[in-house]
Amino acid sequence: MDMPADIVIHWADFFRQHGADLALGLWTTLHICAVAVSAGILLGFMVEILSRNHILRRRILRVYIEIFRGTPLLVQLYLLYFGGPAFGLSLEADTAGTVGLALYAGAYFAEIFRAGFLSIPAGHLEAAHSLGISPLRILWRIELPQMAGLIVPPSVNQIITLMKDSAVLSIITVTEMTKQSTRIMNESFIIVEPLCLLALSYWLLSSLAGWAGRCLEIRLTRHRSLKK
Amino acid sequence: MAPITVHTPPVLQLRDVHKHFGDVHVLKGINLEIFPSQVVCLIGPSGSGKSTLLRCINFLEEYDCGEVLIFGERIGYSTSYDGRRVPMPKEHIRVMRRDLGMVFQHFNLWPHMTAVENVSEAVRSVKKKNITEALRISRDMLAKVGLADMENRYPAQLSGGQQQRVAIARALAMEPRIMLFDEPTSSLDPELVGDVLDVMQSLAGEGMTMIVVTHEMGFAAGVADLIVFMEDGRILEQGTPDRIFHNAENRRVRAFLQSYGRREKNAGKAHTATNSHNKGVCNEPTDHHSGAAGSRGCPQKRTAHQNHQHARHAGRRYLGL
Ligand SMILES: Nc1ncnc2c1ncn2[C@@H]1O[C@H](COP(=O)(O)OP(=O)(O)O)[C@@H](O)[C@H]1O
Numbered sequence: 376m377d378m379p380a381d382i383v384i385h386w387a388d389f390f391r392q393h394g395a396d397l398a399l400g401l402w403t404t405l406h407i408c409a410v411a412v413s414a415g416i417l418l419g420f421m422v423e424i425l426s427r428n429h430i431l432r433r434r435i436l437r438v439y440i441e442i443f444r445g446t447p448l449l450v451q452l453y454l455l456y457f458g459g460p461a462f463g464l465s466l467e468a469d470t471a472g473t474v475g476l477a478l479y480a481g482a483y484f485a486e487i488f489r490a491g492f493l494s495i496p497a498g499h500l501e502a503a504h505s506l507g508i509s510p511l512r513i514l515w516r517i518e519l520p521q522m523a524g525l526i527v528p529p530s531v532n533q534i535i536t537l538m539k540d541s542a543v544l545s546i547i548t549v550t551e552m553t554k555q556s557t558r559i560m561n562e563s564f565i566i567v568e569p570l571c572l573l574a575l576s577y578w579l580l581s582s583l584a585g586w587a588g589r590c591l592e593i594r595l596t597r598h599r600s601l602k603k
Numbered sequence: 604m605a606p607i608t609v610h611t612p613p614v615l616q617l618r619d620v621h622k623h624f625g626d627v628h629v630l631k632g633i634n635l636e637i638f639p640s641q642v643v644c645l646i647g648p649s650g651s652g653k654s655t656l657l658r659c660i661n662f663l664e665e666y667d668c669g670e671v672l673i674f675g676e677r678i679g680y681s682t683s684y685d686g687r688r689v690p691m692p693k694e695h696i697r698v699m700r701r702d703l704g705m706v707f708q709h710f711n712l713w714p715h716m717t718a719v720e721n722v723s724e725a726v727r728s729v730k731k732k733n734i735t736e737a738l739r740i741s742r743d744m745l746a747k748v749g750l751a752d753m754e755n756r757y758p759a760q761l762s763g764g765q766q767q768r769v770a771i772a773r774a775l776a777m778e779p780r781i782m783l784f785d786e787p788t789s790s791l792d793p794e795l796v797g798d799v800l801d802v803m804q805s806l807a808g809e810g811m812t813m814i815v816v817t818h819e820m821g822f823a824a825g826v827a828d829l830i831v832f833m834e835d836g837r838i839l840e841q842g843t844p845d846r847i848f849h850n851a852e853n854r855r856v857r858a859f860l861q862s863y864g865r866r867e868k869n870a871g872k873a874h875t876a877t878n879s880h881n882k883g884v885c886n887e888p889t890d891h892h893s894g895a896a897g898s899r900g901c902p903q904k905r906t907a908h909q910n911h912q913h914a915r916h917a918g919r920r921y922l923g924l
């Protein structure tokens with residue numbers, strides 16, 4: 376009957392030895408993801424705003440979307456981190472990882488925003504124009520709130536995917552969760568514990584994002600489900 | 604019919620307006636003059652360009668050539684020193700649009716805003732009223748269209764007729780000088796049509812200049828000062844309801860109205876029944892009808908103002924419906 380005690384002691388030992396490394400990994404993943412996702416959303420939004428009603432800009436920005444959506448994140452990171460210096464651009468691993476992830480995310484978020492803008496009936500905008508409301512105000516008060524409910528689910532999806540994709544940053548030596556776990560494995564030859572913990576961490580982060588997304592979605596679409 | 608003499612300048616003038624959609628010639632030289640407080644009903648078969656014409660007036664649609672003048676000022680384009688047509692700055696178009704309220708077939712309320720938010724949005728952002736003032740104006744407007752108790756409902760919680768009346772209130776809150784209606788009752792259940800027509804009729808009674816694209820011939824006959832018949836991008840004939848409905852010169856106009864009369868007669872009974880309950884949306888009689896309105900050649904509407912709700916029934920009887 377001393378099995379549970381053994382397990383507790385075993386995990387306590389594990390955390391004493393590697394807790395700091397794991398915490399650093401978690402922190403790095405969290406802050407890189409937060410920055411990259413925010414920057415990606417902003418980038419995607421700007422790309423879509425700039426390409427509206429402007430054919431030339433749309434064509435140019437389309438190239439950006441096609442490149443970053445059409446090549447693996449790993450290859451993009453290699454190009455940025457290892458290939459960067461060849462173009463006079465030497466970034467630290469963390470910076471390269473964040474920038475790479477943000478550029479990759481931007482391409483996807485641009486598409487999400489495009490779908491959002493397309494979802495708004497032309498008549499709603501015509502009504503606003505016929506009242507003389509300014510384009511900026513229309514964007515802020517009519518388009519964004521109206522498409523918010525629609526773009527939240529795919530955005531949350533995208534954020535979850537990005538969080539999991541951030542594991543790839545380990546390959547360019549960013550000390551995020553996956554990197555820290557593999558390092559512990561290599562140094563201590565403990566395999567199962569760090570991997571289980573790693574999987575659990577990603578799952579918890581994804582679930583948290585999913586839950587927050589659902590709360591937000593319910594708030595934003597309340598006007599649709601109202602009773603007469 | 605005695606000729607109508609008008610001494611005031613037109614509020615709206617269209618001169619030889621042409622419009623293409625790609626290769627399709629949709630407006631083929633439209634000439635039209637509309638005077639203060641005039642109610643103009645634009646009728647004609649579907650696809651004849653009525654909506655396009657209305658949308659050219661507030662420049663939701665660009666026109667290829669000709670002029671649309673609003674209170675004498677050309678909307679959308681100006682003429683450069685060498686006579687070329689140059690697009691007007693967007694801000695200027697926005698300013699000109701403030702004189703024009705528009706009501707659409709599909710209401711186009713913003714679904715994420717309540718009724719009062721829909722109405723107050725432009726009052727706040729375009730008229731730059733503070734929020735208290737904007738809400739007060741908006742509530743007044745909702746009361747005017749008979750929806751005082753619905754201000755906190757979202758569009759999804761309102762019937763089609765109520766949504767359309769919110770849309771009318773939203774346009775009226777901007778104090779436009781001309782109202783454009785594009786088939787305001789065409790997507791409503793028949794029993795809701797009457798409420799919306801009542802609001803429009805009381806608006807006409809207050810002296811609002813209105814251009815109404817409609818298939819409600821009873822409304823056109825009872826309320827309009829001028830009927831304009833369009834077909835295939837052209838105005839085939841225009842005149843008083845009396846002339847268009849009973850003495851149209853153009854064979855095609857007569858044919859269209861006859862086919863319409865037959866259809867309406869079949870659906871007529873149920874229709875008039877619903878129109879007969881008055882929702883109390885009519886405000887106290889206002890006397891805006893002196894001056895230009897006096898020369899409008901539609902005396903029965905003015906004298907019968909107190910019971911102008913009944914004008915439409917009169918209109919129907921008059922059409923033999
Ligand atoms: N945005 C558009 N693009 C191309 N064709 C159009 C467009 N809007 C209208 N049309 C065409 O213009 C003609 C007139 O349309 P419309 O003004 O809507 O007629 P109405 O309102 O009298 O039914 C129709 O043949 C229609 O197909």
Ligand SMILES: [Mg+2]
Nearest residue numbers: 653654655786
């Ligand atoms: Mg139409």
